[in-house]
Amino acid sequence: MKKILVTFILISMLAPCSFAQKKDTKAVLNNIHQRKSVRTYSDKKVSDEVVTELLKAAMAAPTGMNVQPWYFVVLRDTSQYDRIFESNGNMRMFKESSVVIVLCADTTVTRSPRNNPNAPAVTTPNAIWRDDMGACTENLLLAAEAYGLGACWTACYPFPDRMNSIKKHLNLPANVVPYSVVPIGYPRLDEKPKDKWKPEKVHYGRW
Ligand SMILES: Cc1cc2nc3c(=O)[nH]c(=O)nc-3n(C[C@H](O)[C@H](O)[C@H](O)COP(=O)(O)O)c2cc1C
Numbered sequence: 001m002k003k004i005l006v007t008f009i010l011i012s013m014l015a016p017c018s019f020a021q022k023k024d025t026k027a028v029l030n031n032i033h034q035r036k037s038v039r040t041y042s043d044k045k046v047s048d049e050v051v052t053e054l055l056k057a058a059m060a061a062p063t064g065m066n067v068q069p070w071y072f073v074v075l076r077d078t079s080q081y082d083r084i085f086e087s088n089g090n091m092r093m094f095k096e097s098s099v100v101i102v103l104c105a106d107t108t109v110t111r112s113p114r115n116n117p118n119a120p121a122v123t124t125p126n127a128i129w130r131d132d133m134g135a136c137t138e139n140l141l142l143a144a145e146a147y148g149l150g151a152c153w154t155a156c157y158p159f160p161d162r163m164n165s166i167k168k169h170l171n172l173p174a175n176v177v178p179y180s181v182v183p184i185g186y187p188r189l190d191e192k193p194k195d196k197w198k199p200e201k202v203h204y205g206r207w
Pocket of ligand 1: 035039090152153154193194
């Protein structure tokens with residue numbers, strides 16, 4: 001009897017942890033699968049507090065050697081958009097959204113040589129900043145989805161026509177490039193995610 005009682009107490013102590021774990025997993029995966037590009041937005045404003053939370057999520061992304069090459073320019077003043085996004089095909093989306101975030105990257109990295117940590121820091125090109133920025137952009141999109149917001153990754157790098165006017169009008173330093181532009185707002189329509197699961201794309205062991 002005592003044994004049964006002890007087992008019951010142990011199970012009831014552990015059960016809430018495992019249930020909580022399962023619930024979080026489901027919520028996180030559901031958020032990933034629900035994310036979609038949303039290109040039409042209502043008039044409702046995305047608060048500055050929520051924007052900060054989105055930026056925190058973006059900055060939580062992994063980066064090669066933890067370089068964190070990102071910078072963000074947060075835009076709300078649509079009257080500037082004709083200049084900043086001159087001839088950018090996504091203009092309607094930008095103007096309709098509540099906030100546009102321009103994700104920028106420092107393409108250089110400054111640090112001491114790896115074989116001599118005491119030597120003065122040197123600045124060299126960062127070969128993998130694009131990978132870092134891709135992860136950063138996706139984190140931002142996933143956080144937007146979690147807040148019930150609509151967002152769309154729009155290309156900037158490596159297209160000179162999109163990059164040049166942004167660089168000029170946002171006053172970016174020479175070593176900083178605009179990588180992606182993400183308009184964000186509350187969705188106007190009920191857009192659905194696409195099902196992209198294709199088991200035939202997966203090879204096990206070898207191709
Ligand atoms: C690198 C990249 C660039 C993109 N550029 C644009 C763009 O300029 N304009 C746009 O409307 N969508 C753009 N998209 C969004 C894609 O069209 C969208 O992710 C794709 O159609 C899949 O749809 P989903 O995001 O709803 O899953 C871009 C996405 C990526 C990853």
